[in-house]
Amino acid sequence: MQHPDLSDRRVLVMGDDVRSFLSVVRSLGRLGLQVDVVAEDQSSPALKSRYIAKALRLPPYALGSEAWAETLQSHMKTGKYTLVVPCDDRTILPLLHHREEFAQTRIALPNDDAYDAFYDKLETRHLAASVGVPTAPGRALTPGDSAETLAVEFGLPLVIKPRRSYTVETLSSRGRVHICQTTSDIDKALPDESISGEFLVEGFFVGSGAGVSVLAHRGEVLQAFQHARLRESSSGGSSYRISQACSPRLLEAAQKLAAAAALHGVAMVEFRHDRSTGDFILIEVNARFWGSLPLAIASGVDFPALLYRMLVDDQVPEKSDYQIGMRARAISADVTEAAEAFSRKRRESFGAALLYVTNAGLGWLRLLSGREVHDSFAWDDPAPWWAEVATLIKQAGSKLWRKTPLADKSAHSHAARTVRRSMPKTILVLCQGNICRSPYAAKRLEQALYRRDVAVVSAGLMDRVDRPSPAVAQQAASSHGIDLSDHRSRYADDGLIEESDLVVLFDAINEAGLKARGAWEHDKALRLGALIPDASDQGTIEDPINGTPEDFDACYDRIDQAVEHFTALIEDKPQ
Numbered sequence: 215m216q217h218p219d220l221s222d223r224r225v226l227v228m229g230d231d232v233r234s235f236l237s238v239v240r241s242l243g244r245l246g247l248q249v250d251v252v253a254e255d256q257s258s259p260a261l262k263s264r265y266i267a268k269a270l271r272l273p274p275y276a277l278g279s280e281a282w283a284e285t286l287q288s289h290m291k292t293g294k295y296t297l298v299v300p301c302d303d304r305t306i307l308p309l310l311h312h313r314e315e316f317a318q319t320r321i322a323l324p325n326d327d328a329y330d331a332f333y334d335k336l337e338t339r340h341l342a343a344s345v346g347v348p349t350a351p352g353r354a355l356t357p358g359d360s361a362e363t364l365a366v367e368f369g370l371p372l373v374i375k376p377r378r379s380y381t382v383e384t385l386s387s388r389g390r391v392h393i394c395q396t397t398s399d400i401d402k403a404l405p406d407e408s409i410s411g412e413f414l415v416e417g418f419f420v421g422s423g424a425g426v427s428v429l430a431h432r433g434e435v436l437q438a439f440q441h442a443r444l445r446e447s448s449s450g451g452s453s454y455r456i457s458q459a460c461s462p463r464l465l466e467a468a469q470k471l472a473a474a475a476a477l478h479g480v481a482m483v484e485f486r487h488d489r490s491t492g493d494f495i496l497i498e499v500n501a502r503f504w505g506s507l508p509l510a511i512a513s514g515v516d517f518p519a520l521l522y523r524m525l526v527d528d529q530v531p532e533k534s535d536y537q538i539g540m541r542a543r544a545i546s547a548d549v550t551e552a553a554e555a556f557s558r559k560r561r562e563s564f565g566a567a568l569l570y571v572t573n574a575g576l577g578w579l580r581l582l583s584g585r586e587v588h589d590s591f592a593w594d595d596p597a598p599w600w601a602e603v604a605t606l607i608k609q610a611g612s613k614l615w616r617k618t619p620l621a622d623k624s625a626h627s628h629a630a631r632t633v634r635r636s637m638p639k640t641i642l643v644l645c646q647g648n649i650c651r652s653p654y655a656a657k658r659l660e661q662a663l664y665r666r667d668v669a670v671v672s673a674g675l676m677d678r679v680d681r682p683s684p685a686v687a688q689q690a691a692s693s694h695g696i697d698l699s700d701h702r703s704r705y706a707d708d709g710l711i712e713e714s715d716l717v718v719l720f721d722a723i724n725e726a727g728l729k730a731r732g733a734w735e736h737d738k739a740l741r742l743g744a745l746i747p748d749a750s751d752q753g754t755i756e757d758p759i760n761g762t763p764e765d766f767d768a769c770y771d772r773i774d775q776a777v778e779h780f781t782a783l784i785e786d787k788p789q
Contacts, residue, residue, distance in 0.1 A: 220245050220246040220247050221246045221247075223246075223247050223248070223296045223526075224247065224248040224249075224250060224267075224293050224294060224295050224296065225242050225247050225248070225249055225250070225295055225296060225297045225298070225299065225522070226249075226250050226251070226252065226270075226289065226290070226293055226295045226297075226298045226299070227239050227242065227249060227250075227251045227252075227298075227299045227301065228251070228252045228253075228298065228299065228300040228301060228302075228305040229251075229252075229253065229260075229300070229301030229302050229305060230251075230253040230254055230255040230258040230260055230261070231258070231260060231301070231302070231505075232258070232259055232260045232544075232546075232589055232590040232598055232602055233505045233506075233507060233508060233544060233589045233590075234301045234302070234502075234503040234504060234505055234507045235251075235253075235260055235301040235302070235503075236260040236263060236508075236589075236590060236598055237503070237507045237508050237511055237518065237589075238299055238301055238503055238507070238518045239251060239260070239263050239265050239266060240263065240265055240511075240592060240595055241511060241516055241517075241518035241519050242265075242299070242518055242519070242522060243263070243264075243265025243266075244265070244519075244594075245519055245522065247296075247522075248267045249265050249266055249267055250266070250267055250268040250269075250270060250289075250293055250295070251266050251268070251269050251270065252269075252270045252271065252272055252286075252289070252305070253269055253270075253271070254271075254272075254304075254730070255730045256269075256271070256729075256730060256731060256732030257726075257729045257730045257732065258730075259590060259598045259599075259601035259602040259605060260590070260598050261598075262597035262598045262600075262601045263595050263597065263598050264594075264595050264597065265595060270289050272285050272286055272289075273285060273707075274677035274705065275308050275382075275385055275677075276383075276385060276386060276677040276678065277677050277679065277705055279308065279311070279312070282308065283308075283312045283315055286316075287315065287316070290316065290319050295319060295320075296320065296526050297320050297321070297322060297522060297525060297526050298316075298319055298320070298321040298322065299321075299322045299503075299518070299521075300321070300322065300323070300502070301502065301503050302502070303333075303379055303380040303502070304380060304385045306323060306324070306502055307380055307381070307382045307385065308382060308385070309321055309323055310323060310324075310329060310382075311382050320525060320526065322479060322480075322521060322525060323479075324477075324479060324481075324501035324502065325475075325476060325477065325478045325479070327475045327476045327477075328475040328476070328477045328478070328479070328481070328501045329501065330475075331471075331474070331475040331499075332475065332481070332498075332499040332500070332501045333378060333501070334377050334378055335375065335376075335377050335378070335414055335498055336354055336377050336414060338496070338498060338499055339352065339414075341471065341474055341475065342471065342496050344474065345470040345471065345473075345474050346470065347467045347470055347471060347496050348493075348494065348495050348496065349416075349495050349496050350373075350416040350417045350418070350419045350495045351368060351416065351417040352368075352373075352414055352415055352416030352417065353414070353415065354377070354410075354411050354413070354414055354415075355374070355404070355405070355410040355411065355413045355414065355415055356410060356411070357407040357408075357410050359404065359410065359415070360404075361397040361398070361400035361401045361404065362397060364400055364415055365397050365400065368415060368416070368417040368418075369417060369418075370394070370395060370396065370397075370418075371393055371394055371395045371418040372393075372394050372400070372415060372416065372417055372418055373391065373392065373393055373394070373414075373415070373416045373417075373418055374391075374392045374394060374400070374403040374404070374413060374414070374415050375389065375390075375391040375392065375413065375414055375416070376389030376390075376391075376412060376413055376414075377412050377413065377414055378412070386676060386677055386678070393418065419486045419488075419495045420488065421486040421487050421488040421489070421493075421494065421495075422442060422443055422446070422486065422487055422488075422489065423442070423443035423446055423452060423484065423485070423486060423487075423497075424440065424441070424442045424443070424458070424461070424464060424484075424485045424486070424487045424494070425440065425441050425482050425483065425484050425485070425504070425506060426438055426439070426440050426460065426461075426464050426465055426467075426468040426482070426483045426485070427439045427440075427441070427480070427481070427482045427483075427504060427506070427507075427510055427515075427517065428468055428469075428472055428477070428480065428481055428482075428483065429479070429480050429517055429520050429521060429524070429531070430472040430477040430478060430479065430480075430481070431478060431524060431530055432476055432477075432478050433472055433473040433474075433475070433476040433477055433478070434472075434473070435465075435468065435469050435472050436520075436524075436530060436531055436533060437515060437517070437520060437531060437533055437534065438460050438465055438468065438533075439457070439460070439510045439513065439515045439517075439536055440457070440458045440459065440460045440461065440464065440465070441455045441456060441457050441458060441506050441509055441510070442455065442456055442458050442487075443455055444456055444541070445548075445551065452505075452506070452544075453543065453544045453547035453548040453550075453551055454541065454542075454543050454544070454548060455506050455509050455541065455542050456509075456539060456540065456541045456542075457509055457510075457513040457536065457537060457538055457539060457540040457541075458538060459538050461487075463492070463494065464483075464485055464487070464494060467483070467485070467494075467496065468483040471483060471496075471499060475501075477501065479501065479521065479525075480501075480502065480503060480517055480521055481499055481500060481501045481502070482499070482500045482504035482506070483496070483499050484496070484497040484498050484499070484500070485497060503517070503518070505544070506542065508542050508587060508589040508590075509540060509541075509542035509587070509589075510536070512537075512540055512542060512587040513536040513537045513538075513540040514534065514535070514536035514537050515534065515536045537585075539585060540585055540586070540587070541580060541585060541586040541587070542586070542587050542588070542589060543578075543586065543587070543588050543589065544588075544589045545588050545589070545590065545599075545602060545603070545606070546602060546605075546606060549606055556571060590602045616751065616752060621752055622744075622749060622750060622751070622752055622753070624752075625741060625744040625749070625752035625753050626744050626745065626746075626747055626749065626753070628740065628744070629740040629741060629742075629744035629745045629753065630745065630783055632716070632737065632738065632739075632740045633716075633740070633745070633780060633783045633784060634783055634784070635737075636715070637666070637668075637784060638668060638714075638715035638716035639667065639668060639669065639715055640668070640669045640670075640671075640713060640714045640715050640716070641656075641659060641668060641669070641670045641671070641714065641715065641716045641717075641718060642671055642672070642673060642706065642710060642711065642714035642716070642717050642718065643655045643656040643659065643670065643671070643672040643673075643718045643742075644672070644673060644674070644675060644706055644717055644718065644719055644720075644724055644727075644728070645672075645674060645675070645719070645720050645724060645757065646674055646675055646676050646723065646724065646727070646757065647674045647676050647678060647681070647703060647759065648672055648673050648674030648676075648681075648703040648704055648705075648706075649674070649681055649682070649683045649684065649687065649701070649703050649759070650683065650684070650687050650757060650758055650759050650766070650769070651720050651755060651757060651758070651769060651773065652672035652673065652674065652718075652720075653672045653683060653698055653701045653703075654687070654691050654694075654696055654698065654770055654773060655672070655718065655720075655742060655773045655776075655777070656670050656671060656672035657691075657696050657697075657698070658696060658773060658774060658777045659718075659777055659780070662777050662778075662780065662781045663781070666784075671704075671710070671714075672704070673703075673704045673705060673706035673710060674703055674704065674705060674706060675706055675724065675727035675728070675731070676705075677705055678703060678705070679702070679703055679704060679705050680702045680703060681702065681703040682699075682701060682702060682703075683698040683701050684759070686761075686762075686763055686766055687758070687766055689763065689766075690763055690766035690767050690769075690770055691766075691770060693767070694767075694770045694771075694774065696770075708731070708733065711728070711731070711733045712733070714738070715738065716738055716739075716740070717735075717738055717739040717740075718739075718740060718742050719739060719740065719741050719742070720741060720742060720743065720754065720755045720757070721741070721754045721755065721756065721757070722752075722754070723757075725739070725741075741753040741754065741755075742755060742773065742776045742777075742780070743755040743772055743773075743776050744776075745776045745779040745780055745783070746772070746775050746776050746779055747779070749776075753776075755769060755772050755773060755776070756769065757769075
């Protein structure tokens with residue numbers, strides 16, 4: 215099949231992870247297309263890819279869908295993209311919501327029937343039942359459900375999960391799946407009765423995870439690929455996978471689902487499979503690119519390229535074979551799981567821990583065999599892998615550094631130098647939600663600096679605005695002489711951060727949030743608690759959200775101490 219020259223075409227890929235997003239970027243870049251991206255996390259290793267021509271940003275959708283849509287429209291008009299590829303639900307759902315506004319641009323979105331069937335797990339169950347695909351016993355939760363009645367009905371363990379992983383109203387938080395081993399676990403997982411119908415309960419099927427990934431043309435599966443999970447985390451994810459020949463039964467089930475939903479595009483159909491009996495159940499269908507995509511491409515099935523040819527050039531690809539037994543490793547998740555496993559083994563014995571480390575290290579050498587890949591690694595595009603490895607090394611080093619006495623002294627010295635360097639005219643106090651720590655600290659700083667010409671404001675890194683401080687926070691603040699009754703949360707937009715002379719933070723999470731925004735400046739940021747000479751954990755002041763009144767009192771006591779040291783450091787500065 216002769217392919218047209220693509221060197222003058224541009225595509226826009228939306229996402230930021232080092233698995234599906236990076237794989238799509240590389241695949242389309244290797245076709246010769248110019249690839250622009252929209253990425254939320256500006257610190258992502260994926261943005262180091264040589265195949266990215268331009269990295270764009272959008273305002274948070276939650277702060278105004280119109281501004282988000284207008285900015286994206288402007289990017290699309292400028293880029294004249296032949297295809298826009300959203301790689302996760304956080305970008306797919308807003309695009310679906312504004313589909314009519316983007317009608318002039320070709321976007322790789324699930325068709326309406328596929329969206330209705332696969333983006334609501336209860337509807338997925340209904341569709342599966344209609345075509346004879348087995349699922350675990352289950353139903354929607356009802357207000358009258360209790361831990362005891364559910365345990366009797368479904369047995370233990372059981373699974374409680376949201377019908378939708380994301381909604382267009384809650385893009386910043388993913389719904390959590392709970393595997394409940396006891397009635398106590400069920401009690402903790404049960405949602406508020408008012409929203410119970412938005413959750414499912416299912417019996418637990420003993421088996422291993424398997425996925426059949428497909429490219430379909432109006433319901434007809436053109437290409438399929440199967441993988442199995444070699445390692446699964448307690449949260450349900452997988453860091454290590456292997457390619458397999460397609461099981462006839464699993465492939466037939468995937469084909470039935472694709473046909474029933476008239477699927478036009480890509481999807482990954484996830485199963486749990488009991489290899490000893492051959493029985494299986496459907497877990498869910500992701501009608502988008504999926505986390506194990508790097509394995510499919512390394513095995514010989516380049517789904518992003520096939521999708522582009524189908525959607526843009528109307529080319530229906532012929533089915534191709536792929537390499538069986540290829541393995542793929544998500545290194546960040548793999549290292550995290552390995553560290554947790556090592557800790558467990560070390561508690562058993564030193565020998566068990568040493569044997570585990572040896573086997574894990576030998577496993578990494580499979581990369582040299584040509585039959586294993588790392589999700590972020592590519593010989594023609596190594597920078598993302600090096601960036602991910604550097605991040606892991608830095609995190610490990612930081613963890614070790616935090617355990618040394620020098621860490622707290624260094625944090626204190628940096629914080630003190632930052633305050634002494636120059637008298638700031640504008641101070642921005644940042645935390646995550648801007649409802650507990652930052653509004654209190656900002657008002658305390660205002661009191662301390664009232665004789666100086668300093669503007670102090672507070673804001674949050676989360677895209678949620680106009681929220682009051684919790685009642686427990688208001689009560690604790692009042693006992694400390696601070697009134698938070700009129701406070702409403704504010705979002706820290708780029709302009710607010712850039713215009714501030716000093717950015718006051720509370721913990722490593724706040725620092726990571728600034729780095730993800732591409733707004734981190736070491737010389738003008740400090741952890742407030744690090745100003746306390748005997749502060750531990752490098753001056754971290756924990757978020758008291760959802761805590762007791764005593765937790766809030768302790769938090770505000772630490773902030774008061776830190777502000778006293780802040781004031782002492784600048785007392786000799788000219789006004």
